[in-house]
Amino acid sequence: MSQNRFQNLYPPMPSIFMAPTEIMYDAKHLFLFSHTQGVKKPYKEVIDICWGDAHSGGTKPLTFVRQVIAVCIYPELLQETTIAPDVKERARRLLRECPGGSVGKYCVCGIPFVQDGVCEFISKRDGGVPSYPEDIFICSGSQNALMFVLKLLVHGKGLAQTGVLTPIPCYPTFVMGLTELGAAMVPYYLCEDDGWCLHVEELRRALATSRSHCNPRILYVINPGNPTGHVQSRESIEEVIRFAAEEELFIFADEVYQDMMYAEGSQFVSYKKVLFEMGPQYSNTVELASFHSVSKGIMGECGLRCGYVELVNLDPSVKQSVTSAFNTERNTAVIGQIALNIMVDPPKPGDPSYPTFSQVSLHETVEALPGTSFQAGSGGIYAYLRLDLPQKALLQAKEEGTDPDLMYCSRLLEEEGVCLVVGKEHGQQEGTYHIRICIGTTSTRLKEVLRRLKSFHLRFLNEFS
């Protein structure tokens, strides 16, 4: 079939990015292939710490979650004596809420019972700020939810093309989504030297320059950040909201890591809460979409594919259209919705399952290696290290016709069997190089990763000194 019959899906991505993950994955597969062919390596297994995927990283799923799911799938298990009463009670309740009493049924916008639970969770989290079921849209993961809301807003070409203010660094899947929908990405740089925080002047600069080639309407923030792990202060959030209000931007607050705070004294405060505490001139007007998911947090159920978006201050004229559009496609797996229900309404102290449903602590002790710098975040699931690569290494990369951070990561994979994400996939300031490590894994595994990384890194510095 000739290429021209198909849409040119991926016009050249902005030059600060490169084709996501393919390259490392190709490298990984090539390597794995050679491994199976009996090629000797100084290590037994490749450790892939690219994805923010706790289970892949060895974290065990939570028993309560999995027991409830198993019982809902196979209600005969209600007879099992080994299953705790609170599990059975929750499963019975959930099954009652599925017409036909089966998890095999379509569930359009979401099981109402689950939606209600989400509202209660949000309201409690935000100190009583109300949340309404008709504003909650349950989707197959936060990516799905993001694409749904983006699609409502994105259209137009040329100067009318919808622009989306996007943080740099940002995880590549989001940018691919923008390209798919035909949105213009408008990058704004987070300040590395300032702990990756967001400076409103930078937002202003980005916005001003974008107006010459597109119609910026959306401001995308990730809090806690991916890959940076930076958690925004309340003041910063207020500034962003004020900016969005002034410039008439729809805020997309990606808050999927809100339950993964690890630094002492750090606290997550939601965009919605801050918005509502800024008084009616903001809380009645600024449009906000906030996203959450079961993929992260202590449950880490990435594979179940469930998340939600809360749409705040939608214009009444669009509510019907939004609901109709949602009805057309959105069928979120019931199993995922069960996990969501548990996430927003977990076992409480006193419940039989409460003790095992305990906090999984993140091991974030990524010490700075010589020749790297690390702006430690306070939340999220990644460590984002900056590599200060020696001049010789940069030259070598140029000779090889590759990017310095890709060269670094490919060698790391080859020599130590560690697969990371190359900084270029997130976008970075010209002349800077980074690597992203998923730290949401067992402490044993993380220690091993850091050991191998350190060993490689010191050798690398030595080779190119």
Add this chain to the structure above:
Amino acid sequence: MSRDRTHILPCCQGAVTQRCCQPALWKMTENCFMHHRTKVLTIDTMNPNVKKVEYAVRGPIVQRAVQIEKELKAGAKKPFSEVIRANIGDAHAMGQRPITFFRQVLALCSYPELLEGNEFPEDAKERARRILQACGGGSIGAYSASQGIECVRQDVARYIQERDGGIPCNPDNIYLSTGASDAIVTILKLLVCGEGRNRTGVMIPIPQYPLYSAALADLGAVQIEYYLDEENCWSLDVSELRRALVAAQQHCSPRALCIINPGNPTGQVQSRQCIEDVIRFAAEEHLFLMADEVYQDNVYAEGCEFHSFKKVLFEMGPEYSDTVELVSFHSTSKCYMGECGFRGGYMEVINMDPDVKVQLTKLVSVRLCPPVPGQALLDVVVNPPRPGEPSFNTYIKERTSTLQVLAEKAWLTEEVFNTVPGITCNPVQGAMYSFPRISLPERAIQQAKEKGQAPDMFYCMKLLEETGICLVPGSGFGQREGTYHFRMTILPPTDKLKIVLEKVKQFHQSFTQQYS
């Protein structure tokens, strides 16, 4: 435009910027003048394609049904005690029992500690272990590869190969998806491009499953309609394909042809000859074939048989099998499984250009991966108990019984509807629906038009209000001008179905009388 801000009360001054100094935008509230900020998302600034999308299966009639259910719950008195949702092909909602083996394997995958106990048979445990081994960290909670778990794709390929009498199937051509709908929309995204006269046209049957029209509206593609032949049991006539294509070539660039076999809403099962004709047509006219085969196990009528497009294609020889681009779709939502809520599905792409395949692989990665429980379910659907395995007897019994009951209900529906003057129902050869034609009195049609409703919508709304039965009007699926239909599922349990059929019969008679 006055820049004078003295009229602005102090509490609002902080929010005012240059753009805001227009008195017309000020809105008075209780305590002060509030700035009426223009919303970013209004009906005018919304993506115009999104506005065009309608999805009849969950449209206004269903919304009214939901309302009525709430009213009943609140104690309202009605001539019926429950709403019967015969609008959507959701088997479990209608009481169809799941296949025990599938649920056992899924329970084991969800909570692997159960592998240690004695509650589950060995063959279920073996499959669960195999699936879990292929999952990151041994958990269905880990992301899978975007194309789907490799061993599942291999199992799907093996299933297809067996189904199609040994014609090879490459697992690399299998893409797992979130139900078949997701895969269908993904392919359409790849196909739709161009502007004006070069805009992609996609041929769809009338009547059709409205996902297609919704997706085409959403993508801004041109919908090219070809009519199925109601007089001939909803069969597909290539001359009609040709007519539609030629007409369309005037204003768009036709690129794809969608077939639903067995059909939705019509239930017809295409003959082998017909499938060959369609393939030949697609080859001649250089069209990309999309074969929606999600009802492939739902075949009831005597003399009817499911023929997969792929099998027929390959049996037509290399002139076709080497060249015709085909995608076929399947899912775990229908057939005898009926597991709509798991969102399991796949597509097989045949003869796709390698460069385009790269793009497809990238495209599916944007949503990360399909739900892993759905992938696990698909695996066990294509890899069910074999003769000799402990669960085989129960599995076969459940499967046969489910399909048999559906066949009985299909026949019953056709029979009852054909006894009603003014209703004619084609044989329900397959799938899960009847799509009878109803004749409506002129007065009813008039009243509907006055109300701004399609006549069959008017009919279905009345039916809902008077009997609590929720059907979907034919206008939601498309039909020939001047004809009216409704779609009713055959899923309600047999005794309930009998009651529903009787009620519809009575309603039709009284409706006809009322408006004659």
